[in-house]
Amino acid sequence: MAPPAIAAALAEAIAAEANDDQGSPIASAKAAAPGFVNLRFADAALEAVIDGIRLAPAAWGRVADSASAGRHVNVEFVSANPTGPLTVGNARGAFVGDLLARVLEAGGQRVTREYYFNDTGAQVKNLGASILAIREGRAIPEDGYHGEYVVDLATELPDELSAPRADGDDPEGERFWAAGRWASDRIRRGIEASLEALGVHFDAWTTEGSLVEGGWVDQAVARLREGDHLYEQDGATWFRSTTFGDDKDRVVIRSNGSLTYFAFDIGYLVEKFSRNFDHLIYIWGADHHGTVARVRNAAEAMGYDKAAVEMILTGWVHFVSGGQELSMSKRAGTFIALDDLLAELGADAARWYFASRGANVNMDVDIELAKRQSSENPVYYVQYAHARIASILRKATDAGMTAAPSVAGLLAGAPEGMLARVVARFPEVVEDAAAAQETQGITAYATELATAFHAFYRDARVIDADEPERSAKRLALADATRISLANALALLGISAPEAM
RNA sequence: GUCCCCGUAGCUCAGUGGACAGAGCGGCUGCCUUCUAAGCAGCGGGUCGCAGGUUCGAAUCCUGCCGGGGACGCCA
Numbered sequence: 001m002a003p004p005a006i007a008a009a010l011a012e013a014i015a016a017e018a019n020d021d022q023g024s025p026i027a028s029a030k031a032a033a034p035g036f037v038n039l040r041f042a043d044a045a046l047e048a049v050i051d052g053i054r055l056a057p058a059a060w061g062r063v064a065d066s067a068s069a070g071r072h073v074n075v076e077f078v079s080a081n082p083t084g085p086l087t088v089g090n091a092r093g094a095f096v097g098d099l100l101a102r103v104l105e106a107g108g109q110r111v112t113r114e115y116y117f118n119d120t121g122a123q124v125k126n127l128g129a130s131i132l133a134i135r136e137g138r139a140i141p142e143d144g145y146h147g148e149y150v151v152d153l154a155t156e157l158p159d160e161l162s163a164p165r166a167d168g169d170d171p172e173g174e175r176f177w178a179a180g181r182w183a184s185d186r187i188r189r190g191i192e193a194s195l196e197a198l199g200v201h202f203d204a205w206t207t208e209g210s211l212v213e214g215g216w217v218d219q220a221v222a223r224l225r226e227g228d229h230l231y232e233q234d235g236a237t238w239f240r241s242t243t244f245g246d247d248k249d250r251v252v253i254r255s256n257g258s259l260t261y262f263a264f265d266i267g268y269l270v271e272k273f274s275r276n277f278d279h280l281i282y283i284w285g286a287d288h289h290g291t292v293a294r295v296r297n298a299a300e301a302m303g304y305d306k307a308a309v310e311m312i313l314t315g316w317v318h319f320v321s322g323g324q325e326l327s328m329s330k331r332a333g334t335f336i337a338l339d340d341l342l343a344e345l346g347a348d349a350a351r352w353y354f355a356s357r358g359a360n361v362n363m364d365v366d367i368e369l370a371k372r373q374s375s376e377n378p379v380y381y382v383q384y385a386h387a388r389i390a391s392i393l394r395k396a397t398d399a400g401m402t403a404a405p406s407v408a409g410l411l412a413g414a415p416e417g418m419l420a421r422v423v424a425r426f427p428e429v430v431e432d433a434a435a436a437q438e439t440q441g442i443t444a445y446a447t448e449l450a451t452a453f454h455a456f457y458r459d460a461r462v463i464d465a466d467e468p469e470r471s472a473k474r475l476a477l478a479d480a481t482r483i484s485l486a487n488a489l490a491l492l493g494i495s496a497p498e499a500m
Numbered sequence: 501g502u503c504c505c506c507g508u509a510g511c512u513c514a515g516u517g518g519a520c521a522g523a524g525c526g527g528c529u530g531c532c533u534u535c536u537a538a539g540c541a542g543c544g545g546g547u548c549g550c551a552g553g554u555u556c557g558a559a560u561c562c563u564g565c566c567g568g569g570g571a572c573g574c575c576a
Contacts, residue, residue: 003518003556034557036519081576121576236574247503247572254574261576289504290571315505316569356524357513362506362569369511375538378524384538392535399535440514447523454539463535500538 003035011037041421043411049424051406053480061487062106063431069108074272075101077283078195079116082184083127084147084330086194086338088367092314094338095354097283098200098493099439100312106491107434112277114204116268119184121208125173128180135162147333153183194339198347199493206271208264216274217259217267220302221252224266229301239266244297262291266298273304282311286360289313312437315362326367336367345374348494352379355492356443378447379494382485385450387500388457389482394498396463396475403475410473415459420477422452426484430491439492446488453481 014029014037025045030038053060063069077097080090101111118124130144134154140146161179195202211217221237224230229240235255239262242249252263272280284292292311300306319326319336328335342350353370356378357363396402411417429445462474486496 032519034519118576123576234574238574251574256574258574260574286505286570288571292504313505313570318569353512360505361513364512366512373512373525376525380538381524384536388536388539390536395535444514444523451523457535458540461535500536 004031004033007031007035007037014039041424043417044408046411046417046420046424047407047409050411050420050477050480051408053423053483054403054405054476057483057487060483061426061430061491062108063427063434064108066107066431066434068104068434070110071278072110072112072276073104073279073281074112074114074275074277075104075281075283076114076116078191078200079118080191081118081121081123081330082188082191083123083145084187084335085149086191087328087330087335088319088338088341089317089328089335091198091338091341091350092317092354093283093285094195094198094200095351096312096314096359098198099351099355100281100283100359100437102491102493103430103433103437103439103442106430109434112203112275113201114206115202117184117188117205117207119181119188119207119209120212124180124184125176126180127183128176128178129173131157131179131183132162132175143331145331145333147330147335149187150333153186156186157182197339198342199351206268211264211267211271212259214271216271217263220266220270220298221263223270223302224252224298227301227303229298239294239298239301241294241297244293244300246293246297250294262294262298265291265295266302269295269299269304269309270302277308279308280310282309283359284311284313286313286316286362312359315358315360318362318364319367320364321367341367344371348379348383349374349377351492351494352377352443355439358438358440378443380500382446382450382489383495383497384500385453386482386485386489386496387498389453389478389485390498392462392478393475393482396471399463399465401463401468401471401475403479404469404472405476407473407476407480410470410477413460415456416474416477419452419456419481422449423477423481423484426488442488442491446485446492449481449484449488453478453485456481 008031011029011031014026018024018026018029025042026039027042028040030040032038075097077100078086078090078093080086080093086094097113101113104111126141126143127145127150130140130146130150131154133140133144134151135157140150157179161175161182164175192202221230224239229243230252231238231240231249236251237253238249239252240249250262251260252266253259269280282295288311292313296306296309296311299309319328326334326336393403407416407420411420426445426449429441433439433441456477460474462471462478464471464474489496
């Protein structure tokens with residue numbers, strides 16, 4: 001049967017059933033070329049949805065019965081090394097991770113937001129060496145840290161950490177390590193403060209040091225050895241990643257006995273699973289794609305469900321200023337601090353910017369243009385619609401009017417019916433977003449809802465003393481719209497102002 | 501050389517099997533004596549990188565090519 005014929009048959013059957021059932025939510029079903037069936041909801045069904053929003057505002061837009069509902073997910077993101085403040089380059093990871101966590105929660109999942117601090121890496125020692133060099137008036141090593149913040153750290157370094165050892169000896173750069181640990185601890189507190197300012201809260205902070213001290217790396221290595229997934233070659237210990245489809249095998253323990261970054265990855269894997277997560281998500285930069293396979297392979301080799309280990313790679317953000325490419329090197333000190341940009345842009349505008357774009361696409365951001373255009377950000381369009389409704393509701397209250405408990409009979413009119421149909425779609429939008437683990441649908445919907453309200457505002461007067469009954473119902477519809485806008489913005493971590 | 505991501509309006513990006521491909525910004529034209537003009541209405545703007553293929557139907561799936569970015573270490 002050709003699509004138009006199938007559509008016609010379906011439409012006929014649905015229409016017949018709707019006619020038989022008095023309480024059917026479907027008012028009509030019509031076939032349309034080249035094979036669509038257009039359903040029209042009954043006004044009564046739509047009215048019930050709108051009334052329900054105001055009865056349980058907090059629940060509106062939360063989906064509890066999706067396929068993944070109830071899952072406990074660990075989302076690890078940012079995890080920038082504590083060797084300098086967060087840069088604008090870290091902004092994407094921070095927002096993408098936080099937005100993902102929010103959308104998963106809206107879909108009924110439990111989320112732990114986690115940050116991994118590499119506090120024992122060579123870069124910490126390197127940072128310490130740079131600080132001591134400045135303190136002692138020596139030149140900073142070429143591959144050391146050159147940013148202004150390093151000078152500040154050198155100034156603030158406690159005397160006992162800068163003093164040479166009495167015996168003049170410094171086994172394995174112990175002084176560098178001590179200064180580096182002090183500095184990274186201080187930087188870490190700054191990073192935590194920056195993230196709080198973005199509205200990004202973490203539930204767990206894990207350090208590289210704790211993975212060794214807790215025996216997690218040893219445990220991971222033991223598990224791989226038991227499964228015969230390790231072998232010795234050239235004095236190093238290798239993981240047979242190729243068994244699971246990788247390009248090459250990977251070193252776990254170097255010939256000098258030290259652990260590779262990969263060793264910490266697999267130790268962390270065991271540690272995370274020991275906390276009974278159903279699913280692990282890593283937000284990594286696109287440059288880490290090469291490490292995806294080995295970590296997932298190791299999970300499989302250790303007996304975990306490979307599908308439970310998921311990496312989301314964020315695309316590159318290419319920053320330019322006045323046509324000039326900006327490099328973001330912490331070591332060279334040529335970065336733009338995240339705090340500085342946010343102070344000018346505002347967290348709401350920045351959040352919207354990243355929420356409305358896919359995580360994996362590359363983007364060009366002109367810093368000067370972004371600053372100049374921040375007031376043109378679409379986020380204000382949506383916030384304005386919310387503030388406008390809030391203003392109307394205040395004005396109604398002042399005039400002694402209250403919203404009706406039900407919008408019954410109101411939605412047959414064009415301005416009301418068109419707005420209500422957009423409002424009613426919100427849960428479906430959230431469900432799609434949670435399933436796709438993306439937020440672009442939310443921003444697109446919020447914009448559409450704001451547009452629908454502005455059209456309603458133009459065509460229908462809400463506060464009208466001459467028609468108190470219809471006015472009360474329009475207030476109810478406006479309030480339901482306000483709740484939808486507020487919940488959509490909250491889902492994105494964006495404020496919903498009462499006035500603008 | 502191998503692998504991954506991207507290529508859609510002047511710009512920044514949505515849309516990943518269905519109806520004439522959308523939004524914001526920018527450009528042009530109108531609209532404030534009535535609930536917020538951070539708004540509304542309208543105009544202009546497209547070989548969906550290119551070429552094949554699959555399908556009743558492709559921006560969307562497959563193959564090849566072109567262009568941009570990234571990864572291929574006993575670095576992190």
